[in-house]
Amino acid sequence: MFKMYVFKGGTYRHDEIIEKIEDLGGIVMQKTPMQTEIDITFALQAPDLDNLKELAKKLKGDILEIPFGDMEIAIVSPSLSRHHLPHPVCDISEFLRRYGATTNIVGLARGYGKTIFQIKDIEKKMIEEHDAAIFSYGLFSDCIVLKEKETKEISTSYIICGGPSKMPFDNYIGNIGRKGGRMRSAAEIATLEELKEMLLEKIEKTRESIEKDPPPYAPVYIKRALEEQLGIKGTLGDNPVVLHLNGLRIKLPYNIYYNKICDVKIGNVTLGDLSRINKSYMNDTILVRLLSESELGGE
Amino acid sequence: MEVEVRGATPEENKQQKKLCEDMFKDLGLGKKLKKILIICDIGMPAFYVACKFKKDVQPIYLKDIARIREQATFKRLQITEERYYDQVISILGEKFGNENIIQDERNIIKVKGSTTSVENIKIYDFTEEVRERIIDALWHILPEGFKVRQFKHFPDGFIVMATDIPPIQEFADQIESMKQEFGGEEDV
Numbered sequence: 180m181f182k183m184y185v186f187k188g189g190t191y192r193h194d195e196i197i198e199k200i201e202d203l204g205g206i207v208m209q210k211t212p213m214q215t216e217i218d219i220t221f222a223l224q225a226p227d228l229d230n231l232k233e234l235a236k237k238l239k240g241d242i243l244e245i246p247f248g249d250m251e252i253a254i255v256s257p258s259l260s261r262h263h264l265p266h267p268v269c270d271i272s273e274f275l276r277r278y279g280a281t282t283n284i285v286g287l288a289r290g291y292g293k294t295i296f297q298i299k300d301i302e303k304k305m306i307e308e309h310d311a312a313i314f315s316y317g318l319f320s321d322c323i324v325l326k327e328k329e330t331k332e333i334s335t336s337y338i339i340c341g342g343p344s345k346m347p348f349d350n351y352i353g354n355i356g357r358k359g360g361r362m363r364s365a366a367e368i369a370t371l372e373e374l375k376e377m378l379l380e381k382i383e384k385t386r387e388s389i390e391k392d393p394p395p396y397a398p399v400y401i402k403r404a405l406e407e408q409l410g411i412k413g414t415l416g417d418n419p420v421v422l423h424l425n426g427l428r429i430k431l432p433y434n435i436y437y438n439k440i441c442d443v444k445i446g447n448v449t450l451g452d453l454s455r456i457n458k459s460y461m462n463d464t465i466l467v468r469l470l471s472e473s474e475l476g477g478e
Numbered sequence: 479m480e481v482e483v484r485g486a487t488p489e490e491n492k493q494q495k496k497l498c499e500d501m502f503k504d505l506g507l508g509k510k511l512k513k514i515l516i517i518c519d520i521g522m523p524a525f526y527v528a529c530k531f532k533k534d535v536q537p538i539y540l541k542d543i544a545r546i547r548e549q550a551t552f553k554r555l556q557i558t559e560e561r562y563y564d565q566v567i568s569i570l571g572e573k574f575g576n577e578n579i580i581q582d583e584r585n586i587i588k589v590k591g592s593t594t595s596v597e598n599i600k601i602y603d604f605t606e607e608v609r610e611r612i613i614d615a616l617w618h619i620l621p622e623g624f625k626v627r628q629f630k631h632f633p634d635g636f637i638v639m640a641t642d643i644p645p646i647q648e649f650a651d652q653i654e655s656m657k658q659e660f661g662g663e664e665d666v
Contacts, residue, residue: 262622292623292642293523317621318493319486321520342493356493359500 180390181222181397183208183248183279188240190217199234203227206399208248209418220248220279222399245279246379249398249422252280253309257290257316257326266358268315271340274362274371275313275378281421283309283461293322298329305460310385310424311336311378318342318356336381338374352377382424389425394469396445396453398422401469405429405450408443409436426454426468433458433465440465479508485518494518498619505615510535510608515656523641524649525620528656530635535608540566541597544587552580553589553596560585565601573599609636630657 186196190212196219197207205223223231228242235242254272256263264284272282285306289297306312312335316323320343327339327348339348342356352374355362362371402420405411411431413419421428429440437458441451450456450467453475459466481498483491494516502508510532517526540546543559544566557566563585570579570589578590589596609631616638624640630653637656639649 258622260622261618291621293520293621295623295642318490318497319518319520319621320490322523322621343487343489357497359497359504 180224180386180393181206181249181399182225183220183222183245184228185243185245185248185279186217186219186221186235186240187243188217188235188238189215191215192238193217193219193240196231196234196238196240199231203230205231206403208399208402220245222249222397246382247275248279249424250280250310250382251308251421251423251428252282252378253285253306253312254282255285255287255290255306255312255314257287257296259284259286260291262291262357263315266360267340267355267362270358270362271313271315271355271371271374275375278375281418285312290326293319293325296322296326296329301460303333306333306337307335308428308459308461308466309335311338311382313337313374313378314339315355316341320346336378336385338377338381340374350377350381385424389471392471392473394425394453394471395475396469398425398427398469401443401445401450401454401467402427404445405440405443409439423468425471426466428459428461429465429467430462431465432463436465440467479511480513481516482514483516483518485516486520490518494619501615501619502612505611507608507612507615511612513660515660517652517656519652522643522648523624524643524652525624525640526637526649526652526656527616527620527640528635528637528660529612529616530660531605531608533634535605535634537600538562538602538604539597540599540601543601546597551590553592555587555589555596557585557587562601569599569601570596605633613638628653632657632660635660 200207200221200223203223205221207219207221209220211218232242252275254268256268268284272284275282287298287302289295312333314330314337316326316339323341323346330337338350338352340352340355344353352370354370399422402422405420411419419430437456440456441449443450445453454470455468457466479502481495483495498514498516502511512530512532515528543557543562545556545558547554557563566587567579567581574589574592580588582588620640623642626641626643626645628639628645628649630637637653639653
């Protein structure tokens with residue numbers, strides 16, 4: 180299975196790294212030059228990494244694993260008001276981005292209050308489109324207990340954050356309640372690290388289940404094919420094709436691009452044959468879920 | 479500023495207190511407040527907040543921001559605080575008529591035909607601004623869904639109750655007991 184890495188080093192001879200990645204069967208996802216420095220995000224099979232690390236060492240660069248590089252994570256806030264943003268919701272989001280995640284902040288329409296709290300069906304579906312979700316709740320345990328009941332139906336892996344240090348749920352991280360300032364003290368960063376570790380643990384289970392019955396082509400391979408065949412180009416800030424663990428989100432209008440995406444050639448077949456392509460509940464984007472080999476009938 | 483939080487678990491009280499202190503400090507309101515008492519009734523649910531201003535939060539009078547000289551046919555005001563020029567001119571204009579207010583220089587204003595004293599004209603009520611800014615900060619501090627609100631104002635502070643259920647008698651009783659504890663007398 181492909182894993183995501185980032186090469187951090189100088190621009191001098193960086194083309195050698197790109198060539199080596201391609202020789203090893205890896206896929207370069209993004210190049211971010213910053214004056215004399217460059218970040219190259221790429222996907223590679225884990226056993227081939229040692230070979231690349233030798234070259235990176237020669238060029239005085241560094242290769243880091245970005246564990247959430249192929250994931251889209253929803254950070255769910257009770258609302259998009261100043262009570263929850265920018266702290267701690269944006270702090271969590273920013274922290275996970277450092278590890279390669281593509282994060283979306285989802286503000287619930289009626290996620291606040293104790294007696295008036297609710298999650299709409301469409302919001303649940305929107306959250307389930309992501310690989311994982313993080314719910315950021317408030318300071319009071321009584322309210323968190325009530326809100327946790329509502330989130331139980333969500334099928335994707337999720338973590339609940341809140342103020343009280345302990346709660347009777349397995350997927351709970353404390354001390355991330357409402358904050359007046361940025362989470363930058365050592366204790367707060369340690370809490371965010373704890374959140375990251377818990378998320379990694381949860382995702383590892385999902386990855387294992389995908390690995391048991393994987394789709395015939397990895398999402399990174401499909402992403403490259405889409406970009407090449409449809410000429411999709413992003414900017415440094417916006418990534419038009421977002422990786423999921425078992426699919427992709429394509430940020431293009433569904434009605435216009437559905438047929439074009441179905442016809443994209445992957446090997447001898449088309450993407451339409453390999454996946455379920457649906458309209459996303461988020462901003463008229465396209466959601467591609469790759470079918471596993473068993474779902475495709477082992478063809 | 480002294481912040482006291484009661485009603486929830488000690489850990490929740492501590493976090494709510496920190497949130498409150500951080501918020502007021504960021505908004506520069508910490509020095510304007512003497513005491514804040516927050517009572518959290520999570521079971522209900524309702525939040526009660528009592529605020530008391532410091533004594534230096536007082537209205538600004540003309541004598542505080544201007545040197546006043548009586549002359550034969552007019553009064554000459556030399557304004558010492560630039561930020562109040564607009565308020566001084568508009569308030570004097572309302573009181574004595576715009577035709578009687580002459581701004582000779584940037585900071586010199588002449589008031590013609592005034593027979594009464596101008597020293598004690600209230601130019602700016604800082605208490606009201608502080609009150610508004612504190613209330614605005616409180617909407618940030620209190621949980622978001624608590625939009626059923628009830629106020630009790632005093633000259634040097636106020637009590638506010640916020641909940642997400644329809645108001646009941648218990649809220650009024652709690653406000654009354656906080657009023658006695660805080661020493662507020664008249665309702666303004």
